[in-house]
Amino acid sequence: MAGPEPVTARDEPLVRLTGVRKRFGDHQVLHGVDLEVARGEVLCLIGASGSGKSTLLRCVNHLERPNAGRVYVGGELIGYEERGGRLHELHERRIRAQRARIGMVFQHFNLFPHLTVLENVIEAPTRVNRQPREPATRAARALLDRVGLGDKVNAYPRSLSGGQQQRVAIARGLAMRPELMLFDEPTSALDPELVGEVLDVMRDLAAGGMTMIVVTHEMGFAREVATRVAFMDGGRILEQGTPRQVLADPRHERTRSFLSKVL
Numbered sequence: 510m511a512g513p514e515p516v517t518a519r520d521e522p523l524v525r526l527t528g529v530r531k532r533f534g535d536h537q538v539l540h541g542v543d544l545e546v547a548r549g550e551v552l553c554l555i556g557a558s559g560s561g562k563s564t565l566l567r568c569v570n571h572l573e574r575p576n577a578g579r580v581y582v583g584g585e586l587i588g589y590e591e592r593g594g595r596l597h598e599l600h601e602r603r604i605r606a607q608r609a610r611i612g613m614v615f616q617h618f619n620l621f622p623h624l625t626v627l628e629n630v631i632e633a634p635t636r637v638n639r640q641p642r643e644p645a646t647r648a649a650r651a652l653l654d655r656v657g658l659g660d661k662v663n664a665y666p667r668s669l670s671g672g673q674q675q676r677v678a679i680a681r682g683l684a685m686r687p688e689l690m691l692f693d694e695p696t697s698a699l700d701p702e703l704v705g706e707v708l709d710v711m712r713d714l715a716a717g718g719m720t721m722i723v724v725t726h727e728m729g730f731a732r733e734v735a736t737r738v739a740f741m742d743g744g745r746i747l748e749q750g751t752p753r754q755v756l757a758d759p760r761h762e763r764t765r766s767f768l769s770k771v772l
């Protein structure tokens with residue numbers, strides 16, 4: 510019988526969290542989270558308000574600094590380096606460089622209001638990566654076409670709907686050609702009729718093989734698009750599995766109780 514396939518770097522999980530703990534003052538928000546996300550996976554993080562979903566997501570790109578534990582993306586330790594057997598926080602410049610390789614989309618879009626749509630998308634590649642303006646502009650136009658906003662390059666964010674602004678934010682997140690995209694409740698601030706257009710863009714991204722971690726209350730999206738759903742409760746991942754396992758046949762009473770309120 511043939512032996513197991515050799516383990517290559519591509520078999521390593523793209524994201525690996527070990528024992529991640531986070532507290533704000535006396536409030537312990539994350540209680541030692543272990544999590545792995547393989548390349549091409551779409552992980553939906555679900556759970557009640559205050560269970561720690563956003564905090565966990567923000568630990569992945571060091572927008573929140575864990576009090577303990579480690580976060581690896583693409584095999585690289587995020588936010589820290591090991592010297593003399595101890596962890597030292599990286600210089601802010603290096604943290605920003607790490608963060609630039611991880612796209613993030615926030616609930617409230619966070620576009621620069623004084624920049625046009627195109628300028629928002631090329632801001633990071635030209636400023637952080639010092640890419641020349643012309644290829645950055647070409648790439649940005651292609652991304653804006655991809656999210657259906659090719660005709661809005663010269664518009665300012667305030668003239669766009671929330672759904673359009675969020676699609677610009679996704680294009681901006683993609684502009685640094687990230688291996689990983691993080692979404693923090695990307696549709697929660699949108700009017701209901703605008704939610705679908707943003708989820709459609711995310712669905713396309715997933716179909717294209719992008720690795721994604723999505724904090725969401727959109728159970729339909731989790732059911733249809735996620736490769737894995739993780740239920741967070743009180744700063745822990747209580748259970749995880751395929752959407753069918755977690756959403757249709759949860760093991761824990763607390764998951765069942767949460768789902769009975771949102772499904």
Ligand SMILES: Nc1ncnc2c1ncn2[C@@H]1O[C@H](COP(=O)(O)OP(=O)(O)OP(=O)(O)O)[C@@H](O)[C@H]1O
Binds near residue numbers: 538557559560565
């Ligand atoms: N910067 C902060 N300072 C103090 N407490 C915070 C901070 N950020 C989050 N918290 C607290 O940590 C807990 C977890 O918050 P978090 O936003 O991670 O939860 P969540 O599961 O994403 O909730 P929601 O679905 O409402 O966004 C909450 O009690 C929140 O008040």
